[in-house]
Amino acid sequence: MHWADVIANEVIKKGGKHLISTGISPSGFIHVGSLREAITANAVFKAMKDKGADVELIYLVDDYDPLRKRYPFLPECYEKEVGRPLCQIPCPGDHCHESYGHHFIQPFLDAIGEMGIKPHVYFTHELYEQGRFAELTDLVIREKDKVAQILKEVTGRDVPPNFWPVSPQCPECGHFTDKVTGYEYPYVHFKCGCGHEGKADIRKGEAKLPWRIEWAAKWKILGVTCEPFGKDHAAAGGSYETGERFSRDLFGIEPPFPIPYEFIQFKGKGQMHKSTGIVVTGTDALMITPAPVLSFSVLRYNPERHIDYDPGLGILDVVDEYDQVEAMYFNGGAEDKDKDFLRAYEIAQPKCVRTKLPLHVPYRHLVSLVQISDGFEGIVDILKRTENVAELLPEDREVLQERVNCVKHWLANFAPEDVKFSVAAELPQMTLSDQDKVLLRAFHDALAKVEWKGDNIHNAVYECAKGAGVQTKVAFQLLYGIFINKKQGPRLGYFLSTLDRNFVLDRIAAAMN
């Protein structure tokens, strides 16, 4: 059974209404690893729905969290924003979003939307402003000794002296402060580091709970019954463990069913990190990987396994495998061991599963086609001409279009050099032997007569090479050299057939002189 179904069954066992929660603190570019959380949550959500459960999926944008530091991508003037909540910091783009938090979360929400993940989105700062945390904040402050006790028991560390489980936001400097001087509902009195003294109303979003407590509070306020989270939270003494205690001992609820998951790593370079400059954002990943393929490539692994994300050649294998599973899904032939793959395929569909096998153009071939042809229609023409395809259904065009776009972005940003080529605008510099020229002469003559089809051109290469007494290998290298200035390339006959005949003849003629 696929892991999403296993988890779904576990969660359903507890009965009642269910809420799967996921979210992030939108402090910067959201990398591909964060997609895993959304995909994981969505997979369980879908699995539970399939089983008839009453379940909802939400996404919490923690934009009341403070900016932790000025990241390298931020201009110097953001130095003063450090410590202020993300929802109140100006957009670091060209005023394209209403806040810092929105600027980073919106593209991400768009990205998961493309994968068919459409949770109900909450912005944490709004929950605070609406006073939804007020009751629990009051409880937590009144029970602060118990809170301190739990933190100590779980983490093994003493809380600082004069501990208050709440951080008021100073209206003067906008920073959160831990210098609390007293509490009487609904006001937290404080003396900020900037010198300002005041009181914060916990009903109006003027004070924030510390993260570990806030997490558990959200479980209670929203009724969360299941939540995936990165392994960082899952460690012993980690935040999930404190969350469990707060839930049971303070809030009187059962903590949500946990789904700890491993991170996605950048192949060969360790974990992705903003500071190293190696960042593949969720949006990047979707630009080079068709949405269902990306989903599938996450769903095929158990959450506890780490995934190496290879934005290079690895992408091609992933797409190939996806296509293979897709073919199995529609054509049958799956064995027991493939069942989980089929299920992963099913869950990975952004919309609903197609009624018949979609058009398959081998992805590697598409990589060639995209480089041969100018536009989308040109690619369609080549496909038709080379008899791979008769007519394209609208859905097939959609899939093909998405893939063509992905291939283009991939070629532009991630593809290794040896798969790239382009038709040389002019004859590359090269020295030819007499034998080469004899071959070209023969080839020129042959091509002038032959029907302009890939097969025929391809055959002509062999015939001419034989006739001229040249090794076919040499002949191919010569021709690739003339047209793309490389020693190898896409299947030559088909490649040339996509070019204009006169252009091809002229180029060969030019090479002979």
Added chain:
RNA sequence: GGGCCCGUAGCUCAGCUAGGUUGAGCGAUCGGCUCUUAACCGAUAGGCCGUGGGUUCGAAUCCCACCGGGCCCGCCA
């Protein structure tokens, strides 16, 4: 100091939850399609299942220890 994951073919991984002759894909090699070249097909090779113990009639699978690799917590979120 603590926690998690991984170690099976050159590479990526299945198989481990219910012990019973290790599998697949890619790659490689060879071959086929009148044609070695990045669309196809076929065949072949390739593995003391990290190491050492234990349980068992029998262990890749369960238990223990160790080695190696990756990551996380012990600041904050």
